[in-house]
Amino acid sequence: MFAEAAQAGVTxxxxxxxxxxxxxxxxxxxxxxxxxxxxxxxxEVVLTSAQALLG
Structure with missing residues (x-):
């Protein structure tokens, strides 16, 4: 889910x-x-935290 958000970008x-x-x-x-x-x-926050939590 986090990877998808990073790929989709921000509007x-x-x-x-x-x-x-x-x-x-x-x-x-x-x-x-x-x-x-x-x-x-x-x-800096969401993906970094997700990586720390999920490995």
Whole structure:
């Protein structure tokens, strides 16, 4: 299941740009930042933990 998630990648909906910083001011992310953050969490936390637990 974890390997499938890593292969499928991460998708994110929302706005592509935040030129005035409105999203960031309210703790929201652009789609690129959300995708990058989710991919990093999957790689560094989820897959690492799954490998440690499942071998």
């Amino acid at each position: 994110a909906g929302g706005l592509e740009e935040d030129p005035q910083g409105v999203l960031e001011a309210h703790g929201r992310l652009t789609t690129a930042v959300a995708r990058h953050t989710a991919e990093r969490a999957l790689r």
